[in-house]
Amino acid sequence: MIRTWFRNPPDWAYRLMAISPALVFLTIALVAPDPAGFDGTYYRAARFVGPLDTDISSIDDIKNQPESAWEAKEAKHHFGVMGSVRPVWYRIQVRSQADPKPIIAEIGYHLIRKVDFYLVEAQAVVASAFGGLERPGQTESPFATIKFLPSTTQDRTLYLRLETDVAIVAPLFIGVEANHRALMTLRSWVHAAMAGIYLSFCMYNLLLLFTVRKLIYALLVASQIGNAFFPLFFSGQIFYIWPDFSRDISVHVLIIAEIILIPQLLLMFLNHSYVVRDLGRHHLSSWAKFVIAFTALEVVLAPIFRASPILIVMVTVTNVAVCTTAIVDIMRWPIRSLVYYRMFLSGFLPAVVISMGSWLGFIPASYFAHYFADAGVIFGFIFLSAAATHRIRQLELKHRGIVRSLRGESNKLTESLTESELNLAPISSREIDVTIMYIDIMAFSLVADRDASSDIFADLSRRLNSLTRLIVANHGVIDRSLGDGLLCFFTGKNESSAGHARDAFHAAVAIQNMLIDEALRIKKQGQYEKDWLLPVRIGIHSDTVLLANLGGGLRVDFTMVGHGVNFVSNLEQACSPFNVMISAMCFEKLVASGLESDVFSPVNVSLKHQKNLALAYEFSLEKTRPEDLRTAISVYFSQVGVFPREARHALVSTQVITLKAPHAKFQVLDFSASGMRVISEHYFAQKVIMELEIDTGVEILNQKLRQKYMDQLVVEVRWSRKTEAGYEHGIKLLGGNSKQVDLLIHVFSTHMKVVRDAPLRGNYGT
Incomplete structure (x- = not known):
């Protein structure tokens, strides 16, 4: 029973699996202890943004600012530092320690032009460090980092100056060196593992591209190559691999924008090809066409706007549009096989929201919360790659799944x-x-x-x-x-x-x-x-x-x-x-x-x-x-245009015209130039072809028919229906020349009248 349950979990298990990344991220952010803050140290921090008409760029200028000019903040080992179009200063109080241990402060985000650290004690600068992408003579690390020892006698003040182009939020770590080293090692391993997973997906789909030769696999390969390099660029570890890589911030913004936009195209094509089609729509909606066209246009125009904040706005708008479109379509149709697809959205969106909430102070700050944006992007796009690969390969191997179900190896045929x-x-x-x-x-x-x-x-x-x-x-x-x-x-x-x-x-x-x-x-x-x-x-x-x-x-x-x-x-x-x-x-x-x-x-x-x-x-x-x-049949006849094509005539003679088959008899009710309506005790389906012998009940008429070889008819049943008197059939005459048909009509017309309310029959059964 347990094995059966795991092979065919109920619907609630699939729903729980789909939202599990969001639940895990939220639980860790709210409940799990901060791995960088287990020593319990807290820091007092404050933020200062100078007026537009004043240039406050030196440490001496900032030290002389009144306390009222500072916006107080309180944080642990991680808190968000928000940049601006103007230089932004942060002031962090470092308490004295009886047994000081080396402390490291680091901005864990490399897309910042300039980052300055100043350690001040008794109004004197005792240490400084300068970082950022565009610092001349910078070491291979793009991160701005300062290492110092707390004083044993008095508190020290750490000043941080950020120079960015936009109001970007970056995480600041401050803590003992041992914790920093352990966390950086963990981050490096995670990023390397994620890149390896992406490259594995890439090789797998590259093999499928060469064997199956479908365009969707080429798009998958391109997306997964981009995903493999995303953690390297986003974390700045590209400089450890390639020390001479460009330090032009616009180049980095362009690369990350392209890496984000290409998977967005993949998501839209995946959403249409393997989700929307299950909804019964084989054509893209106008909104979906617009989103795809806009995303493709951004991919082409990104190099032009690489040095402008417009590119960041465009990429953000595209992400919101694509994810909203995907969510709406996914929620409209519960397809179990798209569990990885839902896990992508469940992991990516909540992780980014949690990180932004942590940076902005809406939820408690922690190492986990600040780097959930990284984790959400990395793990989210792993689920997206898995969803695309799984869904496409699923369709390729559909018939083999059928075989396994027929062998009884799967208890649920649809699964x-x-x-x-x-x-x-x-x-x-x-x-x-x-x-x-x-x-x-x-x-x-x-x-x-x-x-x-x-x-x-x-x-x-x-x-x-x-x-x-x-x-x-x-x-x-x-x-x-x-x-x-x-x-x-x-x-x-x-x-x-x-x-x-x-x-x-x-x-x-x-x-x-x-x-x-x-x-x-x-x-x-x-x-x-x-x-x-x-x-x-x-x-x-x-x-x-x-x-x-x-x-x-x-x-x-x-x-x-x-x-x-x-x-x-x-x-x-x-x-x-x-x-x-x-x-x-x-x-x-x-x-x-x-x-x-x-x-x-x-x-x-x-x-x-x-x-x-x-x-x-x-x-x-x-x-x-x-x-x-009867209403449904009437609607069908009205749409296909069924109408009486010939006048129909009913027999009025007391004598009965009978059509005899080997195992059945038919009584003629009415007739036209091409067929008859007959009734029988037996039910014959449409398209049945029979040879019938005519018995008019009048020997003279029977002899006349035999002389012209019209006593035997070949007919085809065109329609059938059950009535209280028996089974009525509409039969069509097959073969016979015009003279023979005229003779048959003459014989049948000896006693007849025109039927004006005959049932509408024509293309019934076509």
Whole structure:
């Protein structure tokens, strides 16, 4: 049971996993002790920003400023220092210690032009250090750092001067040297590990790019190369690897902007290709197109604005737009396989918010909180890379997931499609016992000819997606898409399954109920010309089929092969709209599972390349929703333009014209130049072709027909329906020249009248 739970966790476990990064970051920030502050030392700090018309740039000027000019701040070992368009000063009080230990103060952010440290004791500068990207003669470290010993007799004051171009917030560490060394080592290892993980993802997707040759893998490779260098640039460790790297701050801003923007493009493409399509939209929304175009434009224009704060504003706006778009789309559709995608957002956004809140003093400052922005970016984009790789590879290996589910190795069929650990070992063909379902949208080619706009194909996409959701909800698997139809199967291997035949039947009934509800909505809103109903025919058959790989090499194409696949196609073609046609074998399984047999009507169906008719069973919603069913059929006929093409005539003679088949008799109710409406005790599906013998009940007329070789007719059933008197059929005459047809009409017209209220029949069943 435990193993089953871990292989198929419930929905709440997936939701908890998705928000786990946010919970971890928040818990650490609020509860975990500060690893840099376990000695309990606190420092008093104050901030000073001079007026625009005054240049206060020297230590002597700042020491003489009155206390009222300083903004008091209190912090532990980490607190945010906020820059400005003007130089900013910070003043930190360092208390005396009886047993002093070396203290290090460091700005852990390198995108600052100039950073000055001044250690003052008794109004005299006793030590100083200068850092920043653009300091001449700077050592290989970009960080501004000062090391000093506290006094044993009196307090000292540490002054910090920042010169930035924007109101940037950077973390300041101040603490004993041993703690600083340990934390810097930890940070270096974490950044190196993250870069290694990104490069591993990059190599994996590079291999897939060369084998599968899909453009999305090239975008993944480019994004993950950028992600691998992001921690190196963001932390300034690029100078340890490449000491001569440019110290122009605009170059660093440009590189980091590009590293951020390229994954933003990846996120938008991933969001559209593998999330939005599951919502049934195969076209980008106007907003998504704008965000992608704006992001791509930023990638091109970033070098132009690299020395301007405009670039930072543009990148920030893009991040907000992209993340908002992704969140909205993700929350609209719960796809389990996108758990890594949600973990990316759950880790990235809260981490950045926590760090900004810590820098600005809204939440307690700590080493963790200040570097959560780094961790959020690094871990967040690891989840994004994992999400992209997992989702794309998941679709590549979908059919192998189907194979594993059919073998019973996965208890939940829908989850078997998301197992990324599937290997590429060849799988031999095997026989499996399944229920096959064939679904086809009726008269779609006719509708497409009438409405050539892209809207009809958007309607088709939505219809196929709605069908897919109902199939998957009833433990089915889509074997293949057939343009305007679907071939799927049910195995019954799910714990909640009632058997594969019953799963398929429940799915079919749910589909037809959904379509009838759609028809009622269309009629209520009067959207006959704008919202196409697109009803379906459904055939269901239980059989043993062969699951085989029709591909070769790296091409994987697992599908069903066998007589049952062809047979279920014949059942579908024989089905009427809003009904379900079921094979005799499937009928037996349904009845054995407890379903009442009287809900089905026995019907004879025609099979391709076979002379004899086959027995099948049709399920109709006539008993449970008769009025709604008639309304749905009326809506369908109105949309496809069904109308009487010929005058129909009813027999009024007391004599009965009978059409005889080997195993059935039909009584003619009315006729036209091309066909007849007949009634019988037997039910025949549409597209059944039969040879019938005519008996007019008048021997003279029978002899006249025999003389002209018209006593035998070949007809095709065009539609069928159940009435209180029996089963009515509309049959079409096949063959015969114009003279023979005229003779037949003359014989039938001996006693007839024009029928003005004959039922509308035309393209029914096309």
